[in-house]
Amino acid sequence: MMPDEQLFEKAAGQHVDDGFAEFIVSRLRWSYRLPESEVQFRGHGDGGHCSIDRIQLSHNPSLNLIAHEIAHGRQYRRRIKKGYLEVGRKKWHTKQHHRLMRRTLEYIYKHLDNWSVEYAVEVKGRQTRLEQRIERLEAKEVYKLSPQYKLDQLRKREKKLATKLKRTQTALKKVQRRIKIWEKKVTPIQ
Numbered sequence: 001m002m003p004d005e006q007l008f009e010k011a012a013g014q015h016v017d018d019g020f021a022e023f024i025v026s027r028l029r030w031s032y033r034l035p036e037s038e039v040q041f042r043g044h045g046d047g048g049h050c051s052i053d054r055i056q057l058s059h060n061p062s063l064n065l066i067a068h069e070i071a072h073g074r075q076y077r078r079r080i081k082k083g084y085l086e087v088g089r090k091k092w093h094t095k096q097h098h099r100l101m102r103r104t105l106e107y108i109y110k111h112l113d114n115w116s117v118e119y120a121v122e123v124k125g126r127q128t129r130l131e132q133r134i135e136r137l138e139a140k141e142v143y144k145l146s147p148q149y150k151l152d153q154l155r156k157r158e159k160k161l162a163t164k165l166k167r168t169q170t171a172l173k174k175v176q177r178r179i180k181i182w183e184k185k186v187t188p189i190q
C-alpha cells in the first residue's frame with residue numbers, strides 16, 4: 001500500500017477535465033449513496049466545497065480535490081444518519097476525513113481506467129447524436145428551399161381544400177333533400 005502522503009500527492013498532480021470530473025463524481029455518488037446534487041465548477045485554484053445538495057469544484061480539478069470533497073459528502077451522510085448534523089459546528093478536516101479520502105482515492109484508482117473508457121464512449125455518443133441532429137436540420141433547410149417543398153406544400157393545400165369541398169357538397173345535398181320534404185308540406189296559396 002502506498003503511503004498516504006505519496007497517494008495524495010500523486011492524486012494532486014492528476015487533473016481531469018470538467019466533464020470527466022462530473023462523470024467521476026456521479027459514479028462515486030452512486031457507489032457511496034450520496035444524495036443527488038449539482039456539480040458546479042468555479043475558479044481554477046484546485047479548491048472546492050461540498051454541502052448536502054451541492055458540490056463545488058474548480059475547473060480541471062485534481063483527483064485529490066474530488067476525493068477531498070466526496071469524503072466531505074460521506075462525512076455529511078454519516079452525520080445525518082447519526083442525527084448530529086445540527087448539533088454545533090463539528091470539525092471537518094478530521095482523521096475520519098483523511099481515512100475516507102484515502103479510501104475514496106483507492107476506489108477512484110481502482111476504477112479510473114474503466115471510467116475513462118466509459119466516459120469516452122458517452123462523449124462519442126453525444127457527439128454522434130449532435131452531428132446527426134445537425135445533418136437532419138441541414139437536410140430540412142435544403143428541402144425547404146427546393147421546388148419539391150413548394151410542390152408538396154401545394155399538394156397538401158389541395159388535399160385540404162378537396163376535403164372541405166366534399167364536406168360542403170354533402171351538406172348542400174342534405175339541405176336540398178330537406179327543402180324537397182318541406183316543399184311538399186306547404187300548401188300552395190290558392
Ligand SMILES: [Zn+2]
Nearest residue numbers: 068072092093
Ligand atoms: Zn475540506
